Amino acid sequence: xxxxxxxxxxxxxxxxxxxxxxxxxxxxxxxxxxxxxxxxxxxxxxxxxxxxxxxxxxxxxxxxxxxxxxxxxxxxxxxxxxxxxxxxxxxxxxxxxxxxxxxxxxxxxxxxxxxxxxxxxxxxxxxxxxxxxxxxxxxxxxxxxxxxxxxxxxxxxxxxxxxxxxxxxxxxxxxxxxxxxxxxxxxxxxxxxxxxxxxxxxxxxxxxxxxxxxxxxxxxxxxxxxxxxxxxxxxxxxxxxxxxxxxxxxxxxxxxxxx
Numbered sequence: 001x002x003x004x005x006x007x008x009x010x011x012x013x014x015x016x017x018x019x020x021x022x023x024x025x026x027x028x029x030x031x032x033x034x035x036x037x038x039x040x041x042x043x044x045x046x047x048x049x050x051x052x053x054x055x056x057x058x059x060x061x062x063x064x065x066x067x068x069x070x071x072x073x074x075x076x077x078x079x080x081x082x083x084x085x086x087x088x089x090x091x092x093x094x095x096x097x098x099x100x101x102x103x104x105x106x107x108x109x110x111x112x113x114x115x116x117x118x119x120x121x122x123x124x125x126x127x128x129x130x131x132x133x134x135x136x137x138x139x140x141x142x143x144x145x146x147x148x149x150x151x152x153x154x155x156x157x158x159x160x161x162x163x164x165x166x167x168x169x170x171x172x173x174x175x176x177x178x179x180x181x182x183x184x185x186x187x188x189x190x191x192x193x194x195x196x197x198x199x200x201x202x203x204x205x206x207x208x209x210x211x212x213x214x215x216x217x218x219x220x221x222x223x224x225x226x227x228x229x230x231x232x233x234x235x236x237x238x239x240x241x242x243x244x245x246x247x248x249x250x251x252x253x254x255x256x257x258x259x
Contacts, residue, residue, distance in 0.1 A: 068196025093134025126157025134182025
């Protein structure tokens with residue numbers, strides 16, 4: 001199969017896994033996003049703990065860094081793995097915006113999204129204290145952002161319209177499920193945000209599933225699948241031995257010494 005034909009196959013496969021319809025006619029990621037569609041798809045084949053284990057073996061950051069706290073929950077675990085490049089924003093909903101607040105304009109926000117490589121993951125920090133008075137995310141925003149090539153949304157705030165958004169195949173990772181959008185408005189977009197104790201910047205590579213949300217270091221992202229396979233192979237030896245009729249504690253010790 002020619003390279004161009006294979007690239008089209010990889011892109012279609014990624015879209016079927018939830019990357020969003022707008023990616024169909026878009027060019028592959030450019031210099032700001034060095035991973036190919038094949039490499040992105042490869043990352044989606046591993047769950048979040050396996051990817052975290054693989055990153056640990058590459059020694060690029062502390063083992064306690066790079067992932068969100070557990071209050072950021074996967075709302076649709078049946079959708080599997082979400083992967084994409086972060087697009088960041090901040091919002092409020094507890095009160096109407098004052099004239100001095102200068103809310104961000106939706107049209108400008110949509111144009112900004114389209115500047116980020118595909119596939120995209122929207123990461124919105126809810127600035128209300130406590131958060132989740134009102135939800136930015138529901139059926140309408142889910143459809144809009146999926147059409148803009150977004151695979152899902154991550155927020156420390158709330159989400160709603162679960163019956164409609166789940167079948168859409170649009171991921172929600174959130175701290176709360178809530179009823180209303182209240183006075184929701186976008187304060188700004190494009191800058192660093194903090195969600196679940198993790199600072200996210202536009203362009204960060206997000207990987208998430210039912211276990212939680214993490215950022216993959218771009219510089220080693222294409223090496224993660226190979227590292228993951230080594231982790232899986234090592235774990236399989238241990239598990240297979242523990243299930244074997246030949247299992248003994250001494251045999252396990254000997255196996256572990258050799259790994």
